[in-house]
Structure formats: structure tokens, C-alpha cells
Amino acid sequence: MSDAERGDGITRRSLLKTSAAGAVAAGLAGCTAGANPSNETIAGAAGTAYGNCWMCHKLCGMEVTLNREGRAQELHGIDGHPRGSAGEGTKGTLCPKGLSQLEKAYSPQRIKKPHVRKNGELQAVSWDEAFSYAADRFEEFETEHGVEKFVNWEGWGTAGGLFETFLKDFVGVPNHMPHPTPTCFGSMAVPGTLMGLGGGNIRWVDYPDTEYVLVWGRDPLETFAGQWEAKQLLDARDRGATVVTIDPVLTETAKQSDRWLPIKPRTDGALALAMANVIIEEGLYDEAFVENYTHGFEAYREAVADKTPEWAAEKTGLDPEAIREVAVGFAEAAPSAGITSWTGLGQSPDFFKGAQNVVALLGLVGAIDRPGGNRWLGGVGLGNPFEERGIELPHAAKGKKPVIKGKGSDYASMIGKPVQNKIPEAIRNGDVQGMSFYYRNPVPSGAGDEWMEALGELDFFVTIDAFWSDVAREADVIFPEATQLEKPMLGKGGAGAYQNRGWITGSRAAIEPQWDTKPGIEIVLGLAEAMGHGDAFPWNDAEEYLNDKLAPHDLTLEDLEKRDTYVVAGEYGYEKWKKKGFANGSEKFWFDLDKKAKIFKGLSKKAGTEIRTEPQWIEPGTLGDAVDDEYPLEMIDARTVYFSHGGDQALSNPLEQLAEAMNLEEEDYRGNYVLLNPKDAEKRGIESGDMVTIESRNGSTELMAKVTEGIVPGTANVEPYGFGEGSIQPDEEGGNNMQLNAPDQYDDVSGQIDRHLGIEVRKTGGDAR
């Protein structure tokens, strides 16, 4: 690899820190006598440590100011960091969640000791006892049920890979649920991959060179994948690139865009077809790319021939002239034009077609992996610690048939992906009898009520988490994990501020594990030892294990800290499809998915109408839930910067700021909110600050209403999700809107859980209807 371009690793920021401790202290010491312990004078700042933020798992680099007792006092971003800055020579920061890690590390609401279930009750025990209890229970489970009936389920654990390797290759568990689908953006990711763009690539616009950005069902100024995205998007706009946000909600990104197209939910597919109609009609598409690198253009052209902006205006609620202008602007800027999309077009069965129509636009204008278009990321590899030590994996799961995925599974989607919503049924049927959750909580993700019931029926349930929840309280073994500041971190990319460059970032623990907790890697090491696999896990601690991953680069975590936690390495170019083909395994990008006709046959059968292989308009409710007279509002939801998730409890500071953002901080309520347009609110006698019940055909929950002009009438936006019953919020305040989702409401192709539901909203206690 090319070495870091940073030489001695001393930056303006690190210089400032070291000198601040000495020089300024003389002048200021004593000014704040009597301040609380986290609030000492500059003279009290005894040292600097490092970290890589894990609040939304994007590894933004951090400097941690420590006091003399080794307590973390302040957190700061790192200049030039690939995730926390806009790139070389730019300022690094931390977002509000990142800054809240101080509160997270020292929160008294943490799980403070390992727990095991004895005679039906959870009891705090030592780590040794917890490991040996878990080892015995795993052994009993294997004898009684067989490991085929055990499911491991991971969210964003920091030892994710190692925990899965242990359970799969040493214990023999064949069932592993990956993170992104079925809870993230499956309805966009699967068509994106089948067409050849690659599921995740719909997010990454090459901001430094772009001239036109369609922010389509995503809010990168708030829900960024690392702060670099927000910074580079603002920079692109200030440099003159046009930013258009297509969203039913006036998001932070919409507020800062050149244009907001407030689209009716689930009509994005119509807008995309009309844009294609204009682009083809005006001859603005990339003829050479279409000719040489795509398949199915004729079917696409025919499909959009009558899909005029006027036709789309009726479906979307948008102005036909605006549709025309945006189509022309986007196509003229291409290939330096990109689309960034995500969950907004990824969480309804209807989006399987809507997303296809949107992704097709990138092929039409040839904006795939070209400067200023949608990026295909490269990067840099890390070592395999087992290989470094010459340890062969026993591959214990080989030949064991997974229950939850693959062909023939009753609980898998059409393409064999595990369907989270079907696991409660698998538990009821006795096909799944044991589970492990690592920073994962299915209850706020779908079929909430069914999950709560099913968890109680498991024979054996292990969880690794940092905070208590109703889910954790159901477990037989609870391993409390240390939070980010208390453990070493290592990661690589990929997506980040450096155009066409990969990076590695890492740091050692900044503070000791609080209470009786351990880093995830050390939990796996302890469990492996207790289960008789100690020889294959020879590392003494997490840092030693991670350093083996860095070995091929001749680096250690300590070395990385000397370079401000990161190195930039591994260069890659554009138009990688020329040599490597597309993400569908073909040499061509597919507008028409006729080679996957079987999926469409299945969908047609389910919908009772023909779902075609080429881009096509389907009315909302064709595959997903219908909005009707009884349930007249479309529920959508959003993950704001303050969101809560397994392991990522929303802390008091972000909750306070969320309430302030809603202008409802005076209310004695710190849950989530449902946003309503005044037209919908007035009809129901609802005002901002009222507690309301949202109800679907399947269930209901209660939360606070926020009335705003910044939302399309007919839409109810739950912001953010992840609160209420079964969530990781300590008091379960707020509403869990996935109690409204029925187990059969998911995308049959990807397994993605449906979050676009027809609902009614009424003031709690009132009779609005």
C-alpha cells in the first residue's frame, strides 16, 4: 500500500491540544474551582486519547480529552478524517450523536454486569460463570435440538465478524441473519443489484465532481453515512451544483436544496418514468452507453412512451413543468449527475418496481461510476487474524442446512433471503428454538407484538448489548458490551471523503471498560475458551486481535493513532464496469429484468395483476398495503440523527435536542413524534403536542403529534422510529410504529419489512372519526 501521506502525524489539532495543556493553563488555572468533575479547567486536561465513533457505525475519528483520573471530558473530530471531514485539509467534527458518547459511556442505565437465568430469574454473575453457563447451555441445546435450530442475529456489533465466525465455524450454527436486509432498504437494494448498479451504490454520489444531485428518499444532511457526506453535499451546492430533493417531507436536505419536490409517498416510480420519457424524447440520454453497456432499452423506451410529465403530475402531485426541468437538468449534467437514495425507496413491496424505475435513470444517462455520477467504491483489504496465526477453521456448519434461508426454507423470501417477520412463526412451529442477538432488536423493526410473544417461547436466548430493554430481559444469558470509548476499533472503506481512495481507521480504547463490561471481541474470546476452543483463539485481548488484521499493512492501532487514526490507501479509478462487468454478473446493465422472469411471475400471482420485467408503473397498494377510506393516511417513518436502535439508545442530550427541534421541549415527553400536515391535523382536531393513537389494520401505538406545513397532506411521518414498547429506550416512551406492521407485510422478493402502511390517527381519548 502507499503509505499515509502524513509523515509525523502531528496536525494543527493535535498540536493545539498538547500545547493547550501547558501554556494556557498557567493563565487560567483556578478560574473554575468547584465545577463538576466532567468540567475541569484546562489545567485538568491530562491527556489525549483517540476513538472511532460507533453511534451510527461509521467510524468518524475522534480525539478524546482525558482528565487526570483518565475520565473522558470532551470529544472532538479529526481534521482530514475520511468519515468525519470533507477530505484532506478540511475540518473534522463530530455530530450530536457522536458527541453524546460521553453520556453513553458513563450512563447509569447501562447493563453493568453479565447476567444468567437461574430458576427463571435473571441474576448478575461473574464473567467466568456467565461463560461457563452459556457453554453448558449451548451443549445442552445441541444435544436436545441440534444447532440447525439456533439462529444468530447481528446488528452493528463491533465484533460482528468474529462472533459469527465462532458460532458458524466452531459451534456449527448455520443460520445467520445479516444486517442490511430485511430491515434496511431491501426493496431498493435487490432491484439495484439485479439491474447491475449494486444495491448500496444508489447512495454514493461523487460529490466533488458532481453538477446535479437528486436526493431521492434520503436525508444526507441529517442521516449521513459519516459527516463527510453532509459536508461534501453542502460544498457541492455552494460550488454551484444543483441539488433537488424528492421527498414527502421537508427534510433538512430539502430545506437546503435548490428545489424541493414534495412527492406523494410511493409515487416515485411515476416520476422516474416521466423523467425517462422527457430524457428519451429530447434525445438527452447517453446513446453510446445505452448501446454498448445496457440490455432492454427498447422495452424501457416503449414502457415510458406515454408516461408524460402531465401523466406523472397526476400521480405524484408535482408540477409537470418542474418534472420536465429536473429531467432535462439531470440529463444535461450527466454523467456528472447522481442520485442518492436509501430507505425512502427501500421499505415497501411497491418499491420493488418504483426503485427499478429510479435506478434505470442512471443507466439511461450513463452516470454509473463516472466522475460526478454514482460511485462504485473500491478500497483496501485487512488481514485475517486466523490466517496470520496459521489457525485452520473447522467449518463446523458445513453440510448443516439453515432453517431460515435458502431454497426450500419456509421462512425465506422468493430469492432465498431470510424473512425476519417469519421468525416468530418459526419459533411457534419449533423450527427455531434458540437465538443470539448481538446489538439487534427485532421488535421495533417489524411484527412487534408477535416478536414479543415469540421471544418468551425460545428455549435458549443469548444477547450482547449495552443497554437494558424488554428484549434483553427475556434472555437467558446477557453479555454486557463495553461502548466505543472503552474498546479498540478498526475499520476500512470504501465510502468516504477521499475520491477514489480507500482508507483504514482505528484506535485503541480511550478509557477502561465501565463497570463489569467487556469489548465484544473479548466476549467471543471468553466464550470460545469456555467451550473448549481456546487454542484457536489465542489472542489475549481485542487490541491484539485487531493488530493481526493490520499486520499485512505493517501497522498497529498505536501506529494509526500517531497518524490521527487513519491512513489513506488503495487507489481506484472510474468505469470499472468496462473490465469487471456490472453487479448483476453481466457485462451489461439491465433496464429489463427479463432474465429474472420467475420473480415477476411470482409477484404477478401475488398481486393479481401483471408485474412486468421492464420498468413499469404500479399503483401504491398493488404489492404493499393500501391506503383507503378506513385507513386514509400513509404512514412512513424516518431515522433522524437522534434515532434509537439496538445498542444505540437515544440518550438524554439527543432526546432533548429532538424535542427542541420539534419545538416541543416544554412538553413532559421525550419520545418520538408523528408529523402531520395541518390539513390532516385540523380535520381530526389534533394540535402539536397532543398525544395521538396511530392505528393500522394490524395494531396501534401512541405517540406525540407535531403539526407542520413541511409534509405532503395525507402522509404521517413517524420520526424517528425505534421508540416505544420493546425498544431500547429505558422507559419505552414514544410509539413503536412497527406494532402496526403485520407478520405478512413484507416484500416477497427481498424479505424487506413493509413500513408504508395505511393508518388512521386520532387524538388519544377523543373521537376524531
Next chain:
Amino acid sequence: MSQEWGFYFDASRCIGCHACSIACKNRHGVESGKVDWRRVERAQKGEFPDVQERNFSVSCMHCKDAPCEKVCPADAIKKRDSDGIVVVDREACIGCHYCGWACPYGAPQYDEKGLMQKCNLCLDKGPGSGVDAPPKQEQEDPLTPACADECVGDALHAGPIEDLLDMASEDAQNRFLQDDQCHVIVESAGEGSETGNETETAD
């Protein structure tokens, strides 16, 4: 005036994330709750679909002619000649809240003891700190105010006014120079600005 410190705020780059508020709380040991040295306000105007919303990060404006200083019966509030920073001496503060009534920006905050605390432009850490601190410009490595240091959108800056004026547009410079109270340079972001968005719907 050249020695005076202040803030610069560009609403067109404020993403409303509140990192400024939380960075401030971390630095000064202020817990979540009603005491906010810095807060983010949202201003919405218009009706759907012609609706606009802007974020404004607000703290003590360190006014040129500070009304809080004038009304303080205990002489606890001082606009420092040396660096223009308005500080509160909590040993002198009697908790009468006159400053809270006088301030047009809601900057003075009151803790459980009823004493005033507010932004001190990070002269030092903690409520009431920095009263006797040397002038910002004489400190060898003055603390960058935490809010500006962690501003994700690069909307908020702090420093000597003359440096901040250099980064401001002519309009913002003029507004600042003509305003005899507010000591913060505010970049225009209202209607008619380059980034004020248009909305597009069928009627």
C-alpha cells in the same frame, strides 16, 4: 473593535443537527435540560407546498451595548473592553433574573440555584468561568468555542471580529456594522437568497 471576538453564522449551511448545543454542554458540564447556552431555532414560513424553513444557532450575542449589563443591579455582568466578551460573575449574581427579561435573545440561563450562566465564548470551562481570564487575543492558545469547533455544516465560526468579517459577504458585513446591538455576523439566508428553495407542485 479589532481586538473583539464574536461569532459568524451562515444559516445556509446550518443543518439543524444541534452538535453545537451538545458540544457546548460537554465542554461546560451542563446537563441536558432547560439550561441551554446555545440552542438551534427553526423558523418556518409559508403554507404547503410553498413552505420554507431555516435553522438558526443562537447563543449570547455578546452585544455591543449589552442590555443585560445595564439592568444588572449587582454589577455581576460585564462587557469586557479587552475582547468584547460578555461575562457573568456568579459570586456577585443575586439571581434576580433582570438580565433574562432584558435580553432579546434568551441568552441568560438559570440553574437550580437561580444564578445566571451563559455563553462565555469559551474563555474557560464551566458556568461563570473566564471572568478574570486574560483577553482572548493575549492567550497563547485560546480555546476555540466548542460549538464552532464541532459545527458539522461549517455554519458557525468564532474568532476575532476582523477575521470573521473577512469571510462574510458584503451584505453581512454591512448589517453587522450598522447594527448597534448584535455582535454576531449573520449571513443572509432568507427569502430571495441563492439557496432559498422553490417548491413545485401541481395546484
